[in-house]
Amino acid sequence: MLLELKGVHAGYGATRVLHGIDFAMGERSISALLGANGAGKTTTLRAICGMVRTQGEIRFGGEDIRHRKTEDIARLGIAHVPDGRGTFLHLTTEENLRLGAYARKDKPAVARDLERVYGYFPRLYERRRQQAGTLSGGEQQMLAVSRALMLAPKLMLLDEPSFGLAPLVVRELFGILRTINAEAGVGMLLVEQNAAMALELADQGCVIETGRVVLSGSAKDLKQDDAVRRSYLGY
């Protein structure tokens, strides 16, 4: 298993958000986390990265990472594309990408990955010397995904990559995510409001309600599940 969560509780201060999340995903797979606003999807991702106080068990490649610091978790190969994209707005596009590879020591491979990322997103190459804050929303989302890729991660956590993007841009982005998964074997855990798109991309998924996993299964089964269809696919 690439990632395993067992009975994960988490919250902010006195507010409990997660009440025992159980979830697992395999190497090279794509998983979707579905759920309404406030269900705890983002908090689940933050718990994996050690950004909130958690109880329970979080294993990455078999190793318990719950007590590790965020920066050490990143160095293990988990790249988080956070809610709001986490762009370094006052740095240039290329500086953002170089920061993505900050923890890596293999310079030739970093240079190759930079080429590869520019290959996926030629727009970023055109804007490499531009301040990241001046990029459009779509370009910033591409930059956030690219910055995560520069870590050469085993697992990417994507928090609403489609948020605020035009449908065409979303389609392009998801296409590239699929390519990245197929070419580089990067596992992906995807949080999405856009359940139809997410289940299209993912191999498997689970539905979170008020901090608990209420349903999980293959993407195909979830798409056909009546409750999921009514609540999240809207038909």
Place this chain on the structure above:
Amino acid sequence: MDALLHQVLAGLATGGIYASLALALVMIYQATHLVNFAQGELAMFTTYIAWSLINAGMPYWAAFFLTVAIAFVLGVVIERVVIRPVERAPVLAVVVVFIALLLIFNSVTGWIYTYTIKQFPSPFPEQPILGRYLSSHEAGAIGVTLVVLALLYAFFRFTPLGLAMRAAAQNPESSRLVGIRVGWMLALGWGLAAAIGSVAGMMVAPIVYLDPNMMGGVLLYAFAAALVGGIDNPWGAVAGGFLVGVLENVLGAFVIGNELKLSVALVIIVGVLLVKPSGFFGRVQVTRV
């Protein structure tokens, strides 16, 4: 005219020193949004270390570089030991810690070295250069300032560590997500600021002489410089430093007299805060509510 030129050049020399210390203030401010009131006393204390080393027979430049290294380590240690525990404390608590550091360094220095004013040597030769306009120490101080600025620029602009420090100051959360150890970046920032401060101290000491209160005035000018430039802008702080140095000298010599020189800094501080609180090169922070 001659006299004016002389005052402007001398102003640039002290201005460079203010610029260095202002830069140290800005570095800490960018990372923590706090003004380190102890920056001046830290510089003063490390200048005393240089004095001890030189008195023990060490050649000037060896003592200079060793002092810069000691100041760097001291800055890092202070951040790790004293500042880190109050990282999440309310702003006032941290300010109190800064003021405590100021008093501690001031008193400890007085206790070790006494309050008697001491001479501090200049590494530059006696005779003036540029005719009679600029003493060679003043010219040397300008040169040293420019070298420090160039090194800092190169460090922050061209090295991965410098980039990581800028990133950590701007966006700590995203920095952690790419594996940057943000806590250490802060400590490094303190180390660098203390090192820059020690250079400023060693450059100003031959002019104002060495005593535990020597940096009080300098820190005030540095505050004024940082504010003129916009407290979040390193280039502004440098420009502000030179500007304040020249203004102080020219106004002191021709307009208000030497006794009232320090009030120039105060007038600048109040004036900037009233008219343009973000400084002349600073970024205006707009928050949507």
